[in-house]
Amino acid sequence: MNPLVLIYPLIPRGIEVPAEEEATVVVNGIHVSTGGMTDGNSVNGIGVSAYHHAVKTNGISANFYNNTSGTLNGIHVSGFANNSEKGAGITIAAIGNYSENFSGLQVSFFNEAKSMKGIQIGLSNKSERLKGLQLGLWNKNGKRSLPIINF
Template identity: 35%
Template structure:
């Protein structure tokens, strides 16, 4: 009886140790990782990503380094937006109205390079892309630069593009031909600028909190 009991205890302990080892292996930062991936959680180096969604089956990732996005669909979005540039009021700003959920979003501390980012992402640093974030409640804390468009839920810092910067919430500077932000505290410089207070050409500003 004692022998069976000791065997059961030993088996139970081995299971616990194996489970702990598996968790430690998943938590251990990787130098190069790929996304989507259920196993990758922390990256100190480079994350090569295609398309992550807010999904219970996809593990949000923390990257200290560089995030490289190669979503081929992103090639078509800049063309579609350029064709519809006259209907700027209809450009998905209402689609990104929901508040971001940082605990379910990828976090990149460093640099994000992409054709287009369609993943919920918090970027703390520099973001370079053809058209930054589309159909995702993304956040930039730093500088976002695009030769075409910048789309974010929240912009804290500087957004620079050729055609348009569109955000739900802005704290800083927007610089493009067209700048739109519903909740803006900062400066907009461009051919046409809109914030929650006024619409103006060339330069627009607001430094007061939005009234509820």
């Protein structure tokens, strides 16, 4: 068992997307780990781990803590959070989803995207530029702030 799994929740700031020159791991297929990766270049396929940090993630990932990817495409489920610079597909997390630019579906307590095309479902949803729908207790986009439903 990777000892980082035990102290990972104590890290005060999220681990960022690895720099291209530092990202050494390429996975094409299935990645299953009791720990995770912090130096992923590209992961294409299915990944199951405690945490996941990669430049590009394409496919399906399930993570106990979080998933942080520069480019995130596919279905991504995390116990705490999903973070991406650019993403497309479905992100589901217990605490939050964040993306600079996302197309698809975000489901979590707190969803945030600077630019969003699609649907956000959660207690609180926020997007500076929204082309789509927000469903939640409080929804905010560049045009308006509304409870329950916003567009």
